Amino acid sequence: MNITQAIADTTPSLISPPVTAKSPSNRNPVKLGIMASGSGSNFEAVAQAIASGQLHAQIQVLIYNNPGIKAVTRAEKWRVPALLLDHRNYKKREDLDAQIAQTLRQYEVELVVMAGWMRVVTPVLIDAFPNRIINIHPSLLPSFKGMRAVEQALEVGVKITGCTVHLVRKEVDSGPILIQAAVPVLPNDTPETLHTRIQVQEHRILPEAIAMVIGNW
């Protein structure tokens, strides 16, 4: 039921608010937790999509693992709490992931967005948020899983690559695909120029994928 229908259904008592629980405008903003390891440009894209009204959500917390990264500055600008959880301080991946899961719960996060998180995550985190963790990867999966996806694409010599947003499963870069975008490889591309062109598409499809997931709740 959209607003127009709600009004039509409730005439003449136009004062009454629509009561459709599923309408986005009637639901509280979905609480996001974002995980980043680098510049945080995807964090920025999500924050801007929220500010522009494209996304009915709010960012509760940024979790990052590398001290001094630019993502922190962005979080400050958007007044989002930024928490450093440095993987070098944990003996095992599972210990870090347990701390991440606990932090996300403290901030009442409903959807976890791995937006350039350069660590393999374990079932300790995945099972804490079943079907509630999404990841963005700089290739058209299933091509070029894992690290160095952009470099791999150039080494293989593909003419088209891209990016993928998918649900996170225990196998790395293998969960159900939500959205993909294609990006042409140009003759003189370096990893940097190609990655920059891929990121333009990442910043477009990541908010779209979040909206898609939220829209199905």
Next chain:
Amino acid sequence: MNITQAIADTTPSLISPPVTAKSPSNRNPVKLGIMASGSGSNFEAVAQAIASGQLHAQIQVLIYNNPGIKAVTRAEKWRVPALLLDHRNYKKREDLDAQIAQTLRQYEVELVVMAGWMRVVTPVLIDAFPNRIINIHPSLLPSFKGMRAVEQALEVGVKITGCTVHLVRKEVDSGPILIQAAVPVLPNDTPETLHTRIQVQEHRILPEAIAMVIGNW
């Protein structure tokens, strides 16, 4: 040198033909051999590209392996000799490939085009035409190598797939990529509807890839 330039350069002796050795119009048409296992729609696309002048080539022979396929009717229409080399009549892949290589040589083929050839080829054929065999595959390689590429794409749930023309090497579907085209996967796609949409792009990029290879000779 194009015709207009030739005329300008040679005035007033308009009768003299242009003499630029590298001009495509001065080279004999490149002699193609096409290998197909099915409908021959890519054969048709190449024949039309030649007829329209997009491609300076001629099809010397169609080699096919399945009796009664539609590709034969197309070959008749275009007055191209069609030769059945049925893999079921050969004990080993190598025996079939030796016969194919001999046939291609008899027809003085310069470039071999696997246009829907559904058999793995061996070094017996590959080494007979080094860097002179191209293949078209219905996926964005390196995703979905081998058989059932369209079905694989639907099973994995990618949102973008496509097609690839590449040079043939001994590893299946792994040679240097010449051209790729991206094709969106739609929500209700079946293998048939998706394959049909991919083939539209195949018919576009296969002649382009042949022109690219020829242009570098």
